[in-house]
Amino acid sequence: MSLIQFTDKGLYCPAGDFYIDPWRPVQRAVITHAHSDHARWGSARYLSHHLSKGMLRQRLGQDIALQTIGWEEPLRIHDVELTLFPAGHIVGSSMVRVAAHGETWLITGDYKLEDDGLSTAWQPVACTHMVTECTFGLPIYQWQPQQQVYNEMCTWVAQNQQQQCTSVFYAYSLGKAQRIQRALAATGLRIWLHGAIANANEALQADGIVLPECHRITADTSKADCEGQIVIAPPSAAGSSWLKKAGRYRDANCSGWMQVRGNKRRNNSDAGFVLCDHADWPSLLQAVQLCGAEKVYSTHGFTDSFSRYLREEKNTWSEAVQTQYGGEEDAIETTGGAA
Amino acid sequence: MKAFAQLVQQVGSSTKTNEKLQALLQYFQTADDADKVWTIAIFSGRRPRRFVNTRMLTDCCIELTQTPAWLFEECYHTVGDLAETIALLATQKNTAAIPEALPSLSQLIASFISLQKADEETRKAFILHHWQQMDFDACFVFNKLITGGFRIGVSQQTMVNALQKATGIDASVLAHRISGNWDPSNTSFAELVLSGDTTADSSKPYPFYLAYPLATEPETLGPIADWQAEWKWDGIRGQVIVRDALYIWSRGEELLTDHLPEFHGWEKSLPAGTVLDGEIVALLPDANSIPEHIGPFAQLQTRINRKIVSKKLLQQSPVGFIAYDLLEWKSEDIRQTPLSERRALLEQLLQEHPLPGLFISPVVTADDWTSLTEQRRYSRDQKAEGLMLKRCNSVYQTGRKIGDWWKWKIEPLTIDAVMIYAQKGHGRRSNLYTDYTFAVRDGDKLVSFTKAYSGLTDKEFAEVDAFVKKHAIEKFGPVRTVKPELVFEIAFEGIAASNRHKSGVALRFPRINRWRKDKPATEINTLDDLKQLLQQYGNSSSK
Numbered sequence: 001m002s003l004i005q006f007t008d009k010g011l012y013c014p015a016g017d018f019y020i021d022p023w024r025p026v027q028r029a030v031i032t033h034a035h036s037d038h039a040r041w042g043s044a045r046y047l048s049h050h051l052s053k054g055m056l057r058q059r060l061g062q063d064i065a066l067q068t069i070g071w072e073e074p075l076r077i078h079d080v081e082l083t084l085f086p087a088g089h090i091v092g093s094s095m096v097r098v099a100a101h102g103e104t105w106l107i108t109g110d111y112k113l114e115d116d117g118l119s120t121a122w123q124p125v126a127c128t129h130m131v132t133e134c135t136f137g138l139p140i141y142q143w144q145p146q147q148q149v150y151n152e153m154c155t156w157v158a159q160n161q162q163q164q165c166t167s168v169f170y171a172y173s174l175g176k177a178q179r180i181q182r183a184l185a186a187t188g189l190r191i192w193l194h195g196a197i198a199n200a201n202e203a204l205q206a207d208g209i210v211l212p213e214c215h216r217i218t219a220d221t222s223k224a225d226c227e228g229q230i231v232i233a234p235p236s237a238a239g240s241s242w243l244k245k246a247g248r249y250r251d252a253n254c255s256g257w258m259q260v261r262g263n264k265r266r267n268n269s270d271a272g273f274v275l276c277d278h279a280d281w282p283s284l285l286q287a288v289q290l291c292g293a294e295k296v297y298s299t300h301g302f303t304d305s306f307s308r309y310l311r312e313e314k315n316t317w318s319e320a321v322q323t324q325y326g327g328e329e330d331a332i333e334t335t336g337g338a339a
Numbered sequence: 340m341k342a343f344a345q346l347v348q349q350v351g352s353s354t355k356t357n358e359k360l361q362a363l364l365q366y367f368q369t370a371d372d373a374d375k376v377w378t379i380a381i382f383s384g385r386r387p388r389r390f391v392n393t394r395m396l397t398d399c400c401i402e403l404t405q406t407p408a409w410l411f412e413e414c415y416h417t418v419g420d421l422a423e424t425i426a427l428l429a430t431q432k433n434t435a436a437i438p439e440a441l442p443s444l445s446q447l448i449a450s451f452i453s454l455q456k457a458d459e460e461t462r463k464a465f466i467l468h469h470w471q472q473m474d475f476d477a478c479f480v481f482n483k484l485i486t487g488g489f490r491i492g493v494s495q496q497t498m499v500n501a502l503q504k505a506t507g508i509d510a511s512v513l514a515h516r517i518s519g520n521w522d523p524s525n526t527s528f529a530e531l532v533l534s535g536d537t538t539a540d541s542s543k544p545y546p547f548y549l550a551y552p553l554a555t556e557p558e559t560l561g562p563i564a565d566w567q568a569e570w571k572w573d574g575i576r577g578q579v580i581v582r583d584a585l586y587i588w589s590r591g592e593e594l595l596t597d598h599l600p601e602f603h604g605w606e607k608s609l610p611a612g613t614v615l616d617g618e619i620v621a622l623l624p625d626a627n628s629i630p631e632h633i634g635p636f637a638q639l640q641t642r643i644n645r646k647i648v649s650k651k652l653l654q655q656s657p658v659g660f661i662a663y664d665l666l667e668w669k670s671e672d673i674r675q676t677p678l679s680e681r682r683a684l685l686e687q688l689l690q691e692h693p694l695p696g697l698f699i700s701p702v703v704t705a706d707d708w709t710s711l712t713e714q715r716r717y718s719r720d721q722k723a724e725g726l727m728l729k730r731c732n733s734v735y736q737t738g739r740k741i742g743d744w745w746k747w748k749i750e751p752l753t754i755d756a757v758m759i760y761a762q763k764g765h766g767r768r769s770n771l772y773t774d775y776t777f778a779v780r781d782g783d784k785l786v787s788f789t790k791a792y793s794g795l796t797d798k799e800f801a802e803v804d805a806f807v808k809k810h811a812i813e814k815f816g817p818v819r820t821v822k823p824e825l826v827f828e829i830a831f832e833g834i835a836a837s838n839r840h841k842s843g844v845a846l847r848f849p850r851i852n853r854w855r856k857d858k859p860a861t862e863i864n865t866l867d868d869l870k871q872l873l874q875q876y877g878n879s880s881s882k
Contacts, residue, residue, distance in 0.1 A: 139406060140414045140427040259427070260418050261351065261479075262769025265492070266797070268354050305413045313407065 003080075003103045004131070006297075006321050011107060011131065015100050016080035018047070020107050023324040030082065032109025033093035034059060034174060037325050047075075049084050051092030051120075054203035055174060071120070087111035088122030089277050090175030091204055097125055105129040106291055110325075112276070113283040114146055116179055118209070124290035131297045132288065135278045135326060136256050137306035143256070143280045150183040153273055156252065157187050161228050166249035170235040170269070173197045175277050176254060177232050178204065178211055183275075184230055185212035192217050192226050194233035194242075223247040238269070256280070288316065295319075300326030342370055343378060343444045344480040351491040359493055363501035372528040373445035379531070380523035382498045384592060386487045387524075390454040391462055393421055393486060399466050400425045416817045419765035422482030429470045430478045441469075441477060448484065452524065490766070496738050506532060511546065511737035518592060519543030544578045544588040545614065545666050545674065546737040550727060550744035557708045557747065560728065567678060567731050568703040568711055570723035571746055572661055573636050573833065573847065574620035575643065579660060581606045581613045582670075595619070599658055600648055601696050608692050612670030615685075616735075617662035617700065619643075624654060629661060629698045633722040635835035635877075637845045662689065663700035663727075666735060674735035681735070718749045719876055724832055725749045751830035752872060753852055757823045757860045759785060761807040764792070772807040772819065773800050775851075777829055779842070781866040785823055788842035788869060794830070794851030803854075823860050828852040834869075834877045842866060844873050 005012045010022030018028040025042030032038050032048075034055035039048075041060050048056060050068040057064065069075055071094065074083045079101075084094035089110040096107045106127035115121035143149075157167040169184075171177040173196040181191055181201075191214040193201065198216035205211060215221075217231070227247040237243060238251065256276030257263040264272035279287060284306065288296055296318040298307045303320035310318035349362040367375060380386070401411050406428060418424040442450065454462050466485075470478055483489055499517070503510040516532060520542040560566060576590035585606040587595045596602075599619070621639035626632030634656070642648070642656045665685040666674055673681060682702075689699045703726060705711035711726070718725050725748035733743035756777035764773035774792050778785035795803065803825065811819035833847035 138414050138417060139404070139410065139431075140418060140424065142427075142431045257770075260769050261423055262419055262765070262767045264352065265354075265767040266769075266771075270354065271352070302413070302417075305410060309407070309410060 003098060003100055004105045004107070004129070006323075010323070013080060013098055016077040016082065016098065018077060018082075019043075020096050020098075021109065021325065030096055031056065032087065032096060032107065033090055035090070035110070035172075038109055047082075049092045049094045051204075051207050051209070052094075053092075054207040055092065055200065058199065058203045085125045086120035086122060088113065088115065088119050090119050091178070091209055092207070093119060095125060097127065103128050105131065106293070107131045108133055108287075110135070110278055111287070112279045113287060114143070116146065116277075118178055118182060119175075119277075122287075124287070127291050127293050129295045129297070130288060130291050130293035131299060131321070132284065133278065133300055133325065134284055134298045134303055134306040135301035136276065136280055137284055137298065137302035139281045141256060141259055141280045142282060143259075143274060143276055146183075146275065149273055149275050150186075153180070153183055153252075153254075153275075154187050156250075156271055156273075157184065157189065157230060160250050161189070164228055164248065166226050166229060166231055166246040168231045168233060168243065168246050168249045168251040170238055170251065170253050171197075171232055173200045173234050176275070177201075177234075178209075179275070179277070180232055180254060181212050181214055187230070190215060190225075190229040192221070192229060192231045192245075194231075194237055196234050197232055217245055221245055238267075285314070288314070297321045299323045340441045340444045340447050340477065340480065342366065343374060344477045346378070347480050347483075347491055348476045350493045353492075356497060359497055360501050360504070363493070363498060364504050367501055367505035371443060371445070374443055375528050376523050376526055376531060377445050377448055379498065379502070379517055381484070381489050382493055383495050383517055384489075385523060386484070386489070387448055387452050388455060389485060389487065390451050390457075391466065391485060395459075395463070396421070396425060396466065396482065396485065399463055399470075400429050403467055403470065404428045404431070412816075416763050417770045419763060419769040422486050423479055425470075425482050426473075426475050426478040430473055430475050433471060433474060440472060447481070449524070451485065502532060508532070514546040514737050515543070518546055519588075520586075520594060541582040541584070542580065542586040542588075542594065544580060544586070544592070545616075545672075545735075547576060547578070547590050547616070548736045548744060549739040550729075550746045551739065551741050553728065553745040553747040557712065557728065560745070563705065563708055563711065565731055567682065567729045568705065569663055569700045569727045569729070570630070570703060570718065570721050571725045571727045571748065572618040572620055572633070572700065573722065573724050574618040574639060574661070577617060577619040577660065578666070579605065579613075579615040579617070579662070580667075581609045582611055587619075589619070595643065597646055598643055598648065600653065601657055602660065605694055605697070608694055609688070610669065610692075612667060613688070614665070614667035615660070615662045616664035616666055617660050620659055620661055622657045622659040622696065624657060626657065626659060627695070629659075630722045633659075635845075636833065636847050637835050637837060657696070659696040659698060661698045661700045664735065677732040677734065678729055679731045715747065715749060719833075748832075751832055751852070752834065752876065753828050753830045754779065754864045754869060754872070755826055755855055755858060755862070756788070756829050757785065757863050758803075758821060758825045758827060759787060759823050761803070761811075761819045761821055762817050768800070771800060772804045775803075775827075777827065778823065779864050779866050779869055786842050786866050788840065788844060788866075789829060789831070789846045789849045791827075791829055791849045791851050795854065799854055826855040826858045826860055826863055828855055834873050836873060836877055842869060844869055844877070 009024040009026055011020040018030055019026045020030045021032055021038040022029050023040055028045045029043035030047045034052050045065045047067045053068050071084050071086050074081050081099045083097045087093040087095045087109055098105045104127040106125050110133050111122055113122050160167045169180050171180050177197040193214050193216055201211055226245055231246045250270040252271035253267050253269050254273045254275040258272035258274045296310055296316055298320050300323055307318040307320045310316040346362055346366045350359045353359050401408055415424045499510045499513050502513050519540050578588045580586040587599055589595050621634030623632045623634050638656045665681045668684055715726050728745040728747055730743040756779050758775045759778045760776035761772040762774040764771055776787050776790050778787045807819055807821050810822045829849055830852035831846040831849040835845050837845035
């Protein structure tokens with residue numbers, strides 16, 4: 001019997017009787033990270049990293065039965081040894097290593113290799129079986145070093161300020177929004193946050209994460225407060241009347257999807273920055289190589305292309321698996337591209 | 340070319356017309372004259388003949404980047420633009436790109452032209468050499484210059500407006516100066532734009548005056564006596580120019596003279612210095628009157644794409660011209676003369692010089708708007724798409740201008756169909772399944788009958804995209820077969836018999852009218868319903 005099975009509820013480990021990021025309610029759910037396509041409501045018990053605690057409680061309910069552990073602290077569940085390793089995707093995001101009967105499986109959840117200074121840096125984990133995401137599993141997706149993107153963002157903000165415009169960034173409230181806050185702290189401008197993002201900030205800060213000083217936009221915030229400064233809002237705020245608070249503004253999307261002109265144009269924003277919390281094509285290949293798996297399962301994204309490439313060009317056994325990941329922050333359209 | 344690449348980047352990423360205008364203006368104020376001429380040429384759809392085909396470009400990229408051919412295809416289908424796909428793949432390693440060392444736009448195009456005669460190795464080496472020195476923006480523009488089709492979100496009108504600001508010359512004068520048959524390699528900016536010396540070019544067409552769709556009741560236009568109504572013909576807008584020779588231009592500023600041998604010789608009958616505006620339409624064999632002898636648009640489409648027209652094709656699918664305006668008369672530009680006077684001259688001209696295949700668009704008369712509305716209902720019997728309303732005292736303007744000319748189309752035909760295939764779109768629909776094939780029911784089978792690409796909102800497209808990604812059957816290649824579940828109302832302007840389609844019909848301008856979420860796939864229309872529409876509205880002669 002395989003150590004990990006792909007079932008209609010999600011990835012299941014029969015020997016330990018637990019699921020990893022299940023999409024239906026189960027008895028015991030191990031959660032890689034707090035994005036809603038991975039952390040779903042309704043399971044009896046949850047297990048995750050310490051740093052996911054605040055966000056999971058905020059999103060799934062304060063009263064959930066939640067056990068948290070640290071990275072590289074093996075946990076015995078029946079016959080199985082379970083260990084979390086940093087995935088570098090967002091704060092608290094973890095890869096799950098499951099070992100038993102001579103097999104070692106690594107379930108990556110979402111990950112990136114570049115250290116964003118916020119999420120704890122990704123590290124390779126030796127395994128025999130790897131279940132990897134490949135949201136950006138095509139060679140057209142290759143990211144510039146983040147500092148270069150940050151510089152471009154700061155230049156854009158400075159231009160807007162010169163023209164007395166507010167700079168509005170659309171970003172997914174958990175992860176991308178905090179990364180942008182850190183990148184833009186260098187501008188010295190005031191950073192205003194939409195309520196959803198301010199909530200996420202508070203949950204993270206309660207877990208000990210240090211973030212730059214930001215301000216919550218409330219009913220009392222006036223246009224004059226925001227004008228010429230920076231506003232960070234979820235993509236759903238785009239074009240809404242809420243943005244009146246920003247005064248005269250220019251807006252930008254920050255996402256891996258911005259790599260392609262058509263996606264950028266579709267968003268109808270003034271700018272698009274290729275800033276991504278997922279591994280790009282070379283990183284995916286590098287991760288597979290560094291972890292040394294014999295068998296690689298690809299879950300969400302360009303799975304068929306990625307697996308075929310591994311088989312034909314890298315001589316690695318690989319297969320695409322249908323999952324229900326890749327909803328929330330990976331969706332190209334509905335979120336305005338916050339991946 | 341760095342400046343041009345920057346211009347394309349600015350214009351292509353901005354969502355505001357005024358910003359695009361500013362970027363163009365700045366370019367026209369600072370760029371080198373030869374580069375400006377090529378920029379005008381490119382943004383008005385002119386480009387040098389390709390020196391490589393897309394196959395070779397693709398192969399170069401595959402070779403340079405060591406990408407398997409199938410993976411390149413996957414990338415291309417996701418990006419939806421070849422020039423961009425190649426730019427994304429080929430420039431990944433060029434971190435030390437030195438765009439300053441790049442040739443200017445006009446130098447680059449001069450190289451393209453000289454390479455047309457070079458051998459394959461030389462052309463390949465040229466491409467690879469340039470790719471390796473470019474960043475993404477430059478490489479994208481370089482590839483676009485080679486492949487043509489520069490659709491980057493700047494209209495000719497915006498460019499002309501920028502030129503007006505840069506030169507102080509009136510936009511309609513500029514639009515005329517940059518039209519026609521000039522060669523960017525041998526035309527200076529001074530000749531083309533400043534002095535307009537190329538009017539010596541006797542092929543030069545006038546910029547077309549385009550109508551807006553009428554969105555209100557016709558009564559809002561005032562007394563009907565101020566208006567001239569004509570049928571709105573379903574063909575290709577064209578200009579017939581008789582000066583030292585015959586020239587026929589399409590609205591897309593394509594010179595069609597060679598494609599239309601049945602018009603050859605008109606220059607001997609019509610007086611030199613005559614320019615007609617009208618519609619190129621398909622005719623039935625031995626046609627001698629309209630509308631009864633007008634053929635279906637599909638026939639015109641297959642005809643017009645062929646440069647070499649065989650005798651057989653000429654007999655089977657003849658083409659005619661329905662004139663509705665006179666722009667030049669006795670070598671004089673009469674566009675500022677009121678329509679009523681131009682019309683009188685046109686009628687007189689065609690009466691004095693009757694020619695087979697040349698018709699005048701009859702005026703549709705009515706005492707009041709109610710009776711005109713009633714006549715419009717029978718447009719399809721006239722092989723027309725509706726009516727045109729033109730103010731009797733209107734001058735012939737440049738481009739799409741609101742107020743004096745209106746197109747008043749009839750309601751489209753519709754049919755409910757189920758989606759069976761989906762393909763990813765291009766441009767701003769990159770990586771989204773937005774191009775669909777639809778089927779009607781034939782007993783327990785589904786028969787595909789049309790594709791449609793437009794008519795849904797971005798939100799609806801996103802919803803269908805998610806459905807396709809979830810329910811796709813094949814995994815590779817561009818086309819996904821999907822579960823026949825989603826029902827849409829397809830609207831179209833006309834229907835004709837066709838032996839090139841499985842269903843036996845070809846539709847004119849099909850698009851999605853609405854998503855019928857209320858209708859299950861079991862209740863869609865049938866092939867018999869389609870055939871009935873064909874019988875009622877189709878043109879039986881088009882086989």
